[in-house]
Amino acid sequence: MKSKYDVLVIGGGPAGALAGKTAAEKGLSALIVEKRPAIGAPVRCAEGLGKEALHEFIDPDPRWISAEMTGATMVAPDGFCMKLGSQLAGSKVGYVLDRKIFDRELVWKAAEAGADIAVKSRASSPLMENGAVKGARIEYGGKTADVRAEVVIAADGVESKFSRWCGVDTTVPVREIMSSVQYVMADIDIDEHSTVFYLGNEVAPEGYLWVFPKGKRIANVGIGISGKKSGRGHRAKDYLDRFVKKNFPDGKTIEFIPGGVSVCRPLNCTVADGLMIAGDAARVVDPLTGGGIYNAMYTGRLAAEVAAVCIGKGDVSKKALMTYDRNWRESKMGKAIERNYHIKEYLIKQPDSKLNEIIHSVSNIHMKEFTTMNLIKEIIRVNPKLVLELGALAASLR
Amino acid sequence: MLNVHRDICGYCGCCVSVCPEGALELIDAYLSVEKNCTNCGICAKICPLGALEVIDEKQV
Ligand SMILES: Cc1cc2nc3c(=O)[nH]c(=O)nc-3n(C[C@H](O)[C@H](O)[C@H](O)COP(=O)(O)OP(=O)(O)OC[C@H]3O[C@@H](n4cnc5c(N)ncnc54)[C@H](O)[C@@H]3O)c2cc1C
Ligand code: SF4
Ligand code: SF4
Numbered sequence: 123m124k125s126k127y128d129v130l131v132i133g134g135g136p137a138g139a140l141a142g143k144t145a146a147e148k149g150l151s152a153l154i155v156e157k158r159p160a161i162g163a164p165v166r167c168a169e170g171l172g173k174e175a176l177h178e179f180i181d182p183d184p185r186w187i188s189a190e191m192t193g194a195t196m197v198a199p200d201g202f203c204m205k206l207g208s209q210l211a212g213s214k215v216g217y218v219l220d221r222k223i224f225d226r227e228l229v230w231k232a233a234e235a236g237a238d239i240a241v242k243s244r245a246s247s248p249l250m251e252n253g254a255v256k257g258a259r260i261e262y263g264g265k266t267a268d269v270r271a272e273v274v275i276a277a278d279g280v281e282s283k284f285s286r287w288c289g290v291d292t293t294v295p296v297r298e299i300m301s302s303v304q305y306v307m308a309d310i311d312i313d314e315h316s317t318v319f320y321l322g323n324e325v326a327p328e329g330y331l332w333v334f335p336k337g338k339r340i341a342n343v344g345i346g347i348s349g350k351k352s353g354r355g356h357r358a359k360d361y362l363d364r365f366v367k368k369n370f371p372d373g374k375t376i377e378f379i380p381g382g383v384s385v386c387r388p389l390n391c392t393v394a395d396g397l398m399i400a401g402d403a404a405r406v407v408d409p410l411t412g413g414g415i416y417n418a419m420y421t422g423r424l425a426a427e428v429a430a431v432c433i434g435k436g437d438v439s440k441k442a443l444m445t446y447d448r449n450w451r452e453s454k455m456g457k458a459i460e461r462n463y464h465i466k467e468y469l470i471k472q473p474d475s476k477l478n479e480i481i482h483s484v485s486n487i488h489m490k491e492f493t494t495m496n497l498i499k500e501i502i503r504v505n506p507k508l509v510l511e512l513g514a515l516a517a518s519l520r
Numbered sequence: 521m522l523n524v525h526r527d528i529c530g531y532c533g534c535c536v537s538v539c540p541e542g543a544l545e546l547i548d549a550y551l552s553v554e555k556n557c558t559n560c561g562i563c564a565k566i567c568p569l570g571a572l573e574v575i576d577e578k579q580v
Pocket of ligand 1: 133137166278280413415
């Protein structure tokens with residue numbers, strides 16, 4: 123660890139890894155600090171990622187792909203199963219990753235590109251000068267070091283504190299935190315090539331329950347419920363335990379994973395003087411699916427690209443760094459977040475009877491290609507009344 | 521006072537994201553509670569495992 127870098131990245135998740143790698147590739151000196159002793163562990167993820175999304179960043183490698191998905195099943199509150207087979211989904215389904223290895227690979231790629239890495243090293247406060255971020259204090263192995271940087275990229279995940287210390291409010295509203303628990307379960311009867319989603323207020327209030335296969339007879343079985351619905355006796359773990367008891371009574375849990383996923387709108391502003399915020403720390407998770415791996419990699423890479431330009435011009439003011447904020451909001455990813463936020467807000471307000479109706483009607487239609495966008499278009503086509511209910515959202519899809 | 525049941529906590533950071541005071545911090549595998557905690561109970565409500573509890577100091 124040196125005392126000065128062009129870019130200091132806080133957090134060694136997908137956002138931080140892509141930020142560090144990209145910065146190094148642009149010829150900048152970069153350091154990634156990760157507070158945990160091991161990259162990627164413990165896992166806080168169901169590990170699902172779309173094929174195209176992955177290919178945009180890295181070629182698939184069997185070392186960190188647990189399973190390939192060719193279909194998906196949605197189970198309505200009344201138990202009705204809507205199957206989306208591979209003929210619908212084509213090749214465009216996805217992977218269930220092994221994130222312990224995947225995250226490590228991403229950080230290894232950053233190291234290979236020339237970035238320095240420090241594990242079990244925690245950023246404990248920002249170095250501030252005249253209101254601008256100039257680096258961070260790092261605690262490691264009982265020692266403290268001040269690391270200065272032109273730009274700090276906060277990629278510190280859902281538990282992000284760094285940007286808050288710099289004056290940015292990152293509080294997730296209670297109703298928009300998905301309080302989550304997941305078991306990696308072995309020896310269970312599943313379709314090893316299809317993900318399954320269970321919806322309904324009895325199963326997972328304002329969220330969903332998932333079974334993501336990781337191979338033959340093994341899967342990530344997890345749940346996310348709205349923080350609003352969580353409380354003593356009815357927490358995410360209570361719901362999951364009930365489901366598991368009923369559906370996989372003989373399954374063996376080989377890993378226990380609590381977690382939180384934000385499904386709020388992204389931060390109002392993701393830059394400040396000398397600071398950029400990426401990934402979960404910026405609250406850029408897809409509010410409908412809770413997926414954040416792609417968005418983390420996307421924003422991490424973009425942040426470093428913009429940092430490189432700004433450092434080159436000698437201007438790392440908030441105004442200059444705003445290019446990052448504008449670009450991700452205008453990107454396909456940014457637009458999908460905005461659109462899916464509306465869809466989520468609509469869906470969580472529906473009673474089970476309405477969810478049943480929607481899933482039944484969608485199962486009767488034939489989509490050429492399964493995407494969220496097509497799904498919504500079809501829902502609206504089958505339920506014209508929804509156009510009124512969805513208002514502006516529907517208009518934006520036409 | 522906010523009590524952390526360390527034997528229940530799975531150090532996931534979910535609670536850290538909702539604390540309006542920024543009073544919680546996840547330091548790798550343990551959760552620290554700062555003095556500015558107002559005992560509002562939000563974190564205790566959303567913890568997926570029920571590892572947090574606001575307890576009445578008078579009763580301790
Ligand atoms: C139960 C669950 C299921 C999920 N399922 C999916 C899914 O199927 N598909 C999907 O796409 N997404 C999923 N997600 C979301 C996904 O895991 C995240 O969006 C993704 O990990 C975000 O990457 P990140 O780099 O922004 O943050 P993280 O991966 O959280 O990385 C942040 C890193 O920063 C480190 N850090 C934090 N503070 C500091 C500090 N002060 N100093 C040094 N280091 C620090 C942390 O230790 C951590 O390693 C799920 C999340 C949960 C909780
Ligand atoms: S949400 Fe619960 S399990 Fe997670 S870190 Fe906080 S107290 Fe621990
Ligand atoms: S009780 Fe309220 S103020 Fe205290 S740590 Fe929990 S959320 Fe923060």
